[in-house]
Amino acid sequence: xxxxxxxxxxxxxxxxxxxxxxxxxxxxxxxxxxxxxxxxxxxxxxxxxxxxxxxxxxxxxxxxxxxxxxxxxxxxxxxxxxxxxxxxxxxxxxxxxxxxxxxxxxxxxxxxxxxxxxxxxxxxxxxxx
Numbered sequence: 001x002x003x004x005x006x007x008x009x010x011x012x013x014x015x016x017x018x019x020x021x022x023x024x025x026x027x028x029x030x031x032x033x034x035x036x037x038x039x040x041x042x043x044x045x046x047x048x049x050x051x052x053x054x055x056x057x058x059x060x061x062x063x064x065x066x067x068x069x070x071x072x073x074x075x076x077x078x079x080x081x082x083x084x085x086x087x088x089x090x091x092x093x094x095x096x097x098x099x100x101x102x103x104x105x106x107x108x109x110x111x112x113x114x115x116x117x118x119x120x121x122x123x124x125x126x127x128x129x
Contacts, residue, residue, distance in 0.1 A: 001067055009074035012057060017079035020050075021086060024105065025094045032101040032108075039104070046108055047115035054116050065127035072120030076113055083109050 024031070031042045054075055063071045086093045087109075090102045097105065 013075040014078040017082045028097045032104045047112040050112045051116045051119050065123040068120040069124040
């Protein structure tokens with residue numbers, strides 16, 4: 001991938017992270033501080049939505065599956081760094097979420113990044129055959 005493509009993916013990752021963080025800052029309490037059924041349904045759906053969005057970006061940019069692992073990391077890195085800051089100052093960045101819900105929010109993030117990066121790695125390995 002060219003440097004310009006790498007920078008674009010980092011920028012897109014930053015934009016996705018900002019929008020996602022704004023959503024959870026506003027509505028996170030409705031997702032994280034709810035019934036167990038609603039929480040687990042959201043927990044399952046969130047990584048799927050994120051994965052579909054990232055795959056659409058990679059396909060839309062015509063990135064070869066052999067480069068998906070690297071490309072997905074570029075999309076994920078801004079959010080991973082940003083979320084480390086948000087989680088360490090949850091009350092400041094997400095005042096609608098109770099501090100006790102930080103673990104649930106972190107679990108959402110961990111699951112989402114794990115699913116997205118695993119799909120990308122699988123696609124890259126599959127294309128290498």
